[in-house]
Amino acid sequence: MISIEGLSKIFTADKQKLTAVDNLTLDIKDGEIFGVIGYSGAGKSTFVRLLNRLEEPTGGRVVIDKQEITSLNSRKLRLARQEIGMIFQHFNLLWSRTVKDNIAFPLEIAGIAKAEREQRVQELIDLVGLSGRENAYPSQLSGGQKQRVGIARALANRPKVLLCDEATSALDPETTNAILDLLVDINQKLGLTIILITHEMHVIRKICNQVAVMEKGKIVEQGDVLDVFLRPKQPVTRKFVQQVMGSSEEDDDLQLLMSTYKQGKIVRLHFIGETTNQALISQLAKKYAVDINILQGKITQTRAGAYGTLFVQMDGKAEEMNKAIQYITDETSVEVEVIRDAN
Numbered sequence: 001m002i003s004i005e006g007l008s009k010i011f012t013a014d015k016q017k018l019t020a021v022d023n024l025t026l027d028i029k030d031g032e033i034f035g036v037i038g039y040s041g042a043g044k045s046t047f048v049r050l051l052n053r054l055e056e057p058t059g060g061r062v063v064i065d066k067q068e069i070t071s072l073n074s075r076k077l078r079l080a081r082q083e084i085g086m087i088f089q090h091f092n093l094l095w096s097r098t099v100k101d102n103i104a105f106p107l108e109i110a111g112i113a114k115a116e117r118e119q120r121v122q123e124l125i126d127l128v129g130l131s132g133r134e135n136a137y138p139s140q141l142s143g144g145q146k147q148r149v150g151i152a153r154a155l156a157n158r159p160k161v162l163l164c165d166e167a168t169s170a171l172d173p174e175t176t177n178a179i180l181d182l183l184v185d186i187n188q189k190l191g192l193t194i195i196l197i198t199h200e201m202h203v204i205r206k207i208c209n210q211v212a213v214m215e216k217g218k219i220v221e222q223g224d225v226l227d228v229f230l231r232p233k234q235p236v237t238r239k240f241v242q243q244v245m246g247s248s249e250e251d252d253d254l255q256l257l258m259s260t261y262k263q264g265k266i267v268r269l270h271f272i273g274e275t276t277n278q279a280l281i282s283q284l285a286k287k288y289a290v291d292i293n294i295l296q297g298k299i300t301q302t303r304a305g306a307y308g309t310l311f312v313q314m315d316g317k318a319e320e321m322n323k324a325i326q327y328i329t330d331e332t333s334v335e336v337e338v339i340r341d342a343n
């Protein structure tokens with residue numbers, strides 16, 4: 001759906017040149033929710049604004065749905081932008097217009113007749129969950145409601161792509177989750193491709209299929225969200241994974257676990273994309289004559305399933321414990337490692 005080749009942006013300020021986006025090449029598939037994460041100044045906002053030429057590239061090519069955005073003249077670019085919706089951190093609503101008139105605005109610009117416009121606005125209001133607030137002004141809305149207006153307005157002309165520039169950064173955690181759920185809902189209902197930039201790894205974890213990590217204008221790491229959680233290669237990526245998983249002080253912890261729990265086996269269970277065996281521990285205890293004591297762990301949910309580690313103490317007859325471990329190996333995708341066996 002989106003193909004980016006050698007995209008660059010160099011700003012010149014006070015005779016100094018600053019490369020905000022540095023020769024970036026990337027492909028994004030149709031229907032994907034693609035996350036771009038990076039710290040402040042990494043070049044994320046500039047990157048996303050280059051895609052619809054809110055910022056003019058210094059070099060490179062952007063092709064969206066077979067149309068080369070970077071070579072369009074201004075009239076054709078205006079038309080192409082109708083196919084590329086965008087939402088912003090600070091919503092960018094028109095304060096003198098009601099909810100419904102904000103949503104109608106891009107339809108007016110596209111020259112849609114009044115009756116059709118009104119029908120479309122109502123559909124969008126229902127889609128984003130704003131029924132009953134049609135005639136409110138932005139100043140009368142909560143942050144979450146304002147972003148719902150932003151989303152409805154961005155979807156008005158039925159775009160194929162939605163760009164989200166830190167769309168939840170101004171919202172509290174609960175509202176953030178509600179807006180992220182809405183984005184997933186829209187992605188599924190409309191098959192829309194979403195590119196989302198953020199500095200928060202939990203946003204990536206919750207809704208993205210793919211993630212790219214940006215640092216100093218470059219993409220330093222990219223892949224399936226679960227793979228990046230599992231094998232973060234760059235220091236910056238490890239820091240982002242730690243935002244969700246906590247820092248790993250595992251070596252110290254292991255010594256403490258082993259000296260505290262002296263009986264049976266201590267087993268590390270590594271969940272990677274597990275979706276079907278959430279009740280693993282209770283299943284093991286029912287099937288085999290083993291006692292399982294949960295010692296420590298952290299498991300988080302990504303869109304591709306659960307990810308994380310759980311340490312358990314397993315006790316019972318050696319034969320039963322071995323059968324239980326064999327079961328995990330053969331029947332589930334959980335990786336199992338016996339890190340201490342007292343028997």
Ligand SMILES: Nc1ncnc2c1ncn2[C@@H]1O[C@H](COP(=O)(O)OP(=O)(O)OP(=O)(O)O)[C@@H](O)[C@H]1O
Nearest residue numbers: 011013018020038039040041042043044045046047
């Ligand atoms: N219009 C501009 N003129 C000059 N420099 C700019 C301009 N816009 C951005 N920059 C610089 O480009 C670099 C990347 O900025 P950008 O806003 O894209 O980063 P970001 O990753 O989105 O960070 P943030 O989340 O803080 O906005 C920064 O060093 C910034 O100061």
